[in-house]
Amino acid sequence: MSNSPDSRPDSLLGPADIRELAAALGVRPTKQRGQNFVIDANTVRRIVRTAEVRPDDVVVEVGPGLGSLTLALLETADRVTAVEIDDVLAAALPATVEARMPERADRFALVHSDAMHVEELPGPPPTALVANLPYNVAVPVLLHMLATFPSIDRTLVMVQSEVADRLAATPGSKVYGVPSVKANWYAEVKRAGAIGRNVFWPAPNVDSGLVSLVRRTEPVATTASRAEVFAVVDAAFAQRRKTLRAALAGWAGSAAAAEKALVAAGVSPQARGESLTVEQFAKIAENRGVA
């Protein structure tokens, strides 16, 4: 499958390998779990390159599926820990790694779990997150991983193209919203490429995009907690067409109290959430209850 001169051509998974593995395991990909498997070695190598995975990286992968990206990550990273929810896929993956890349198998660990419930991982703390995320839970899983593992400093995820746009949006953009602000709380976020539909089996009915997130070297400077800041963000975008004075009335107790917090934060009460930076949301959170 691979055109890369320095690689073992048979170690990564191509279309025939994926079909064979799926048939042997009786796997029928489900939409509910966002199961679309990459069948193209060039695509997974491109993801690893774009993620700038280094030989000393401890990578966590969410949703390894049949192992397409896992094997490409193992070619470069020091360790790969994969979190898979599906019973059959989780049970099969260690054997796939052993069969395709025996010399790297001791660098691989499988955690059979819902990524939303993972609070710790075996081995050294992860330095990078690289994943083709299940599309229906991509944003909550991404935010959970960034919150739970502060050691992750680089992330590259493949998500539905619209979700990639939303994650990387900046204030003033039509698609700027809760995912944009929350992701920006943790990281500098950028679109990092597009992926066509024909590199998957089964082919999804949406396009995909890559998003890169590099952990902020300095966290957002605020005395408010993350939960307090996120509460303002959620309230502001729950009614995104309303002015902040109106949208934050419930959060503050009244429209008048919301106005006081906004003015104290240096934000116009007539502004809307879509124009605010994460720092401004943090300032508003700090001024809740101001007299």
Ligand SMILES: C[S@@+](CC[C@H](N)C(=O)[O-])C[C@H]1O[C@@H](n2cnc3c(N)ncnc32)[C@H](O)[C@@H]1O
């Ligand atoms: C889009 S597929 C990616 C598979 C593989 N990484 C690839 O690129 O071929 C998403 C994978 O995430 C798994 N998954 C879905 N929800 C999950 C969750 N909450 N926690 C962990 N894995 C999950 C699915 O079973 C599936 O294997």
